[in-house]
Each structure stands twice: as C-alpha cells, then as structure tokens.
Amino acid sequence: MAKTNCETCQHDDEIWKDIPGYEGKYQVSSRGRVKSMSRVLVDSLGRKRKWKERILKPGDNGNGYEHVQLGLGHSRLVHSLVLEAFVGQRKSGDDACHNDGNRKHNCLVNLRWDSRAGNHDDKWKHGTVYQRNRTHCKRGHAYAGENLMWVPGRRERMSRRCKSCEMASRRIKEKPELKPLRDQIANEYYQRLDISRNRENNPKGEVI
Numbered sequence: 001m002a003k004t005n006c007e008t009c010q011h012d013d014e015i016w017k018d019i020p021g022y023e024g025k026y027q028v029s030s031r032g033r034v035k036s037m038s039r040v041l042v043d044s045l046g047r048k049r050k051w052k053e054r055i056l057k058p059g060d061n062g063n064g065y066e067h068v069q070l071g072l073g074h075s076r077l078v079h080s081l082v083l084e085a086f087v088g089q090r091k092s093g094d095d096a097c098h099n100d101g102n103r104k105h106n107c108l109v110n111l112r113w114d115s116r117a118g119n120h121d122d123k124w125k126h127g128t129v130y131q132r133n134r135t136h137c138k139r140g141h142a143y144a145g146e147n148l149m150w151v152p153g154r155r156e157r158m159s160r161r162c163k164s165c166e167m168a169s170r171r172i173k174e175k176p177e178l179k180p181l182r183d184q185i186a187n188e189y190y191q192r193l194d195i196s197r198n199r200e201n202n203p204k205g206e207v208i
C-alpha cells in the first residue's frame, strides 16, 4: 500500500467514503485520493470479470486542479468529490476553496465550500498581498538595491528576503553565541550594503 500521509499537512489518517451517485463503484478519501472498488462486472456477452480495487491517478485539468475519470467520459474534480462526500452538495454560488491556496492539496482539512466573495477573502491571499507590498523587513531594512534577495518561495513563486538579515542568520549559524546580537549584526551588514549601493550609484565617490 502506498504511503498515505500528506506531504503538505502531514496528517496521516485516511477515511474513505462512497462518492454520491457512484456507491459501490468509487470512493474518495479524506486525503483526496480516489479509488475504484473491487467488483464483478458482467460484460455484454454475460461474461463475469473481476475488477480489482485501484487508486486512480489524477490528472491536471489545465488550471492546476486535479481531476479523475469516473467511468468513461465522466471527468470530475477531486476537490469537489471530497467536499460532496464529506460535507455535502455544493450550494449555488459556492465554490470549492483550498484554504492554503494549493490547488493540488485536496485533503478534507484544506477544503471548504464558500461563496465567491469568501474565496477572495482568503486569509492566505491577504497574507500574500501584504508580504508583496511590504517595502522593508521587520528590522526596517529596505527591500532594495544590494539588500534585496530573491529566493524560491511558495508555489514556485520567488519571494523577497532581506540580505542583511540573511547574512546575520548565516553568521549566527556559524557562531551561535552571537545570537543575542542578531539585531546589531543585521544592522551593521545593512549599513555596509547601503554604503556600497550608494557607491555604485555614485561611482566617483562623491558624498551624497
């Protein structure tokens, strides 16, 4: 059996439920996995065929959401299957929302039905916008010039870091006894970077 714990939220209990309308044929789990159940099929010539239980491999629907085929030509979004089985049918005006913004994270704990307005109000999105609009790190160093670092962030986006604070962290990693001086060290790095940035903008070294 494949490992079932979710790499994103780390919870490992998995409850299976029938998919409404597909009872006895397909089930969906609280971890967002879909399986076809073992059953005996009778073909058009009356022959019996045993069908083994199988976890379906989801595909991408082109918008970053996972979908599976429930029988021929019945493509269904995994997040909708989870919500329909565990929460209930979608009410008109509601969308399936991924709490953490990860469209492929279909654990029940990460999903909810919510109005379109509610979807836009996701705290997670507020957090992202807030981060992107910030101009300074928490120690007041500008995200600019030499002090601006780009690092891979969530969901394959690049996110900004304060180079001075990063350098201070590196220094403290090497010498943990400097930890109480973190603010001071970061500020010193920032002053040095700031000076070199001014020199770049002002190659003749004039005082500005």
Ligand SMILES: [Zn+2]
Pocket: 006, 007, 008, 009, 010, 011, 105, 106, 107, 110
């Ligand atoms: Zn999860």
Ligand SMILES: [Zn+2]
Pocket: 137, 138, 139, 140, 141, 162, 163, 164, 165, 186
């Ligand atoms: Zn900083």
